[in-house]
Amino acid sequence: MTEASQHNETDELVRSDDPLHPANHISDLCRRFHTLGWVTGTGGGVSIRHGDHIYLAPSGVQKEMMQPTDMFVMDYETKEYLRRPKVLKPSACTPLFLAAYTHRNAGCCIHTHSQWAVLITLICESGLQKPSERNVFSIKEIEQIKGISRGGSGSDEVAEGGRKLGNLGYHDTMMIPIIENTAHEEDLKDTLQKAIEEWPETCAVLVKRHGVYVWGKDVAQAKTQAESLDYLFQLAVEMHKLGLKWVS
Numbered sequence: 001m002t003e004a005s006q007h008n009e010t011d012e013l014v015r016s017d018d019p020l021h022p023a024n025h026i027s028d029l030c031r032r033f034h035t036l037g038w039v040t041g042t043g044g045g046v047s048i049r050h051g052d053h054i055y056l057a058p059s060g061v062q063k064e065m066m067q068p069t070d071m072f073v074m075d076y077e078t079k080e081y082l083r084r085p086k087v088l089k090p091s092a093c094t095p096l097f098l099a100a101y102t103h104r105n106a107g108c109c110i111h112t113h114s115q116w117a118v119l120i121t122l123i124c125e126s127g128l129q130k131p132s133e134r135n136v137f138s139i140k141e142i143e144q145i146k147g148i149s150r151g152g153s154g155s156d157e158v159a160e161g162g163r164k165l166g167n168l169g170y171h172d173t174m175m176i177p178i179i180e181n182t183a184h185e186e187d188l189k190d191t192l193q194k195a196i197e198e199w200p201e202t203c204a205v206l207v208k209r210h211g212v213y214v215w216g217k218d219v220a221q222a223k224t225q226a227e228s229l230d231y232l233f234q235l236a237v238e239m240h241k242l243g244l245k246w247v248s
């Protein structure tokens with residue numbers, strides 16, 4: 001098989017008229033997220049799981065300019081690439097997206113470099129918080145908390161061991177773990193995985209001085225949770241500036 005025919009064959013994995021096809025959807029979401037400051041300066045990204053296929057963006061590119069044919073496609077079972085665009089490298093976030101798929105059965109994972117996410121990690125890190133509060137962002141009694149599911153599930157059923165599923169209620173406390181940043185994105189994998197295991201109710205992990213990873217059972221849930229979280233991070237930063245406490 002020639003290189004040219006090989007390329008055309010794998011193009012079938014990313015060419016579709018359906019705007020909700022993962023290759024089109026990732027490009028579209030990144031354009032929208034760029035306007036929110038979530039994926040600027042090549043940072044941040046989105047990945048979608050579609051059946052046995054994982055769709056991943058390239059690394060180090062302007063995320064708002066990506067085309068569907070720029071996407072990498074990985075087989076979920078074998079972790080082998082079914083499609084690798086020439087010249088490009090897969091996102092350095094790939095092992096972190098895979099952690100959300102493997103450990104939470106997520107259908108989509110969003111990584112933002114939102115300044116609100118970064119600021120909330122700085123406020124939690126600062127001496128203003130009790131030592132026990134420095135590695136977690138907790139907030140309660142704000143309506144938008146109801147947009148957050150326990151564990152990124154979305155179901156109203158009760159999980160094994162009696163653990164509640166479904167979305168948080170107004171009087172629940174939302175807790176998002178904060179992990180240390182590393183010099184290289186891919187080296188976050190072990191601590192992110194540990195946080196996912198230690199915080200079964202979380203649908204996100206904040207990375208100190210870096211951003212946030214948010215997942216959901218599908219694109220809609222990952223996106224609305226990323227929006228709700230960004231709202232809550234911004235609100236908490238503004239409350240902090242006003243001297244108001246966001247958890248008692």
Ligand SMILES: CSCCC(=O)C(=O)COP(=O)(O)O
Binds near residue numbers: 060092185
């Ligand atoms: C200025 S972005 C540094 C890398 C990073 O944190 C990130 O989220 C983007 O990684 P990618 O490999 O997807 O470009």
Ligand SMILES: [Zn+2]
Binds near residue numbers: 043044111113185210
């Ligand atoms: Zn990043």
